[in-house]
């Protein structure tokens with residue numbers, strides 16, 4: 245499918261930079277480039293070879309910029325159309341002028357994500373791969389990047405296609421039953437078909453439930469530091485943030501007025517939840533009531549529970565132990581440089597189950613150990629996040645009960661994929677029940693086809709512009 249109009253947009257971020265890229269795609273891309281760009285030596289462009297030249301205003305002959313240009317003829321281009329790019333000097337005014345020249349020469353401004361959308365429409369990538377492009381742009385950690393990159397390379401699409409092929413194979417069995425039910429050939433028994441559907445349900449469930457893991461990789465692991473006043477929470481926070489000053493980012497919460505700090509830990513981003521609250525607590529003990537702690541802990545993926553080893557256990561320590569029950573986390577038995585009033589065994593006696601790290605938050609040398617222990621805790625969480633992720637993050641009605649095998653590397657990270665898999669699961673369960681209650685094969689086939697089309701929607705068999713609009717709306721202009 246080739247679209248009639250030619251689009252133009254800056255492919256680089258707005259603002260000052262050494263270089264900016266203006267990208268054109270569509271049937272008139274080369275004609276428009278010819279109109280506004282004069283190569284220095286010969287008139288001919290060789291595909292995918294940079295040419296130095298001048299961007300000129302064809303109306304006046306005025307030079308706008310000295311720039312490089314490249315042409316990438318269809319179909320072997322990003323969008324599957326003729327693509328031309330101008331690498332100009334990275335000033336917003338220069339970029340605006342070049343875009344204006346392209347518009348005068350017949351292009352129109354691209355909508356957000358339109359280049360990628362065209363790549364999808366022209367079969368250069370499927371929908372899951374197109375979405376991975378946006379995820380790569382948004383990645384904040386190595387794990388987010390790796391997961392998006394594997395999706396861009398087709399790992400998710402391949403898995404979904406395999407599952408869909410299995411669904412369609414069941415449909416073929418049913419066809420045999422429909423077409424040859426009067427004849428004397430061996431048909432798969434109801435029990436065999438039900439067992440086949442059951443296996444598929446298990447496989448689709450694994451992929452569906454990988455959303456929890458995918459979210460942790462995409463958005464980072466949210467951690468909350470718990471502990472009674474003076475346990476050393478602020479000191480721990482400063483140690484964590486201080487050890488990583490260069491890549492610490494302050495993120496203003498979008499929905500709540502909370503400042504979060506994000507720390508890079510190995511391949512992961514650790515998002516320290518509600519750290520403003522931790523800092524406050526040192527000034528005003530009363531302000532961090534148990535309720536606030538509970539709220540913050542509930543939203544966290546990982547709990548960091550702090551205990552003061554130089555003081556006997558108090559009721560608030562027991563509260564902390566209770567909150568960490570059945571949650572992933574790391575206990576820090578702090579102030580080990582001081583004479584001990586309690587030991588790890590005392591925490592165990594009170595029912596603490598998470599790993600315990602004897603620690604001293606005032607000792608900078610211990611930061612590396614802390615980071616290593618936290619990475620271990622996140623590894624464990626990513627391997628099996630099922631009991632953890634709060635309902636809020638997973639969305640309503642999600643069934644995150646099944647265990648997630650650690651060897652399954654594919655993780656979905658988009659609600660759209662999760663919802664499509666949930667629909668496929670529901671249809672498959674209906675099909676299984678229909679088979680078991682001896683419904684006619686035609687009825688079962690309807691559910692089976694619903695499952696196939698739900699799976700197909702992940703890679704691109706979506707009906708309707710509105711779905712595509714919703715998907716590509718999140719992209720930036722020029723992508």
Ligand code: GDP
Pocket residue numbers: 471472473474475476477478479480522525526578579580581582603604605606607
């Ligand atoms: P928070 O109320 O839990 O945030 O605790 P702070 O981090 O403010 O620490 C309370 C006090 O304990 C401060 O005076 C810290 O310097 C001190 N402190 C924190 N960690 C340690 C430690 O490992 N050893 C010693 N000796 N003092 C510590």
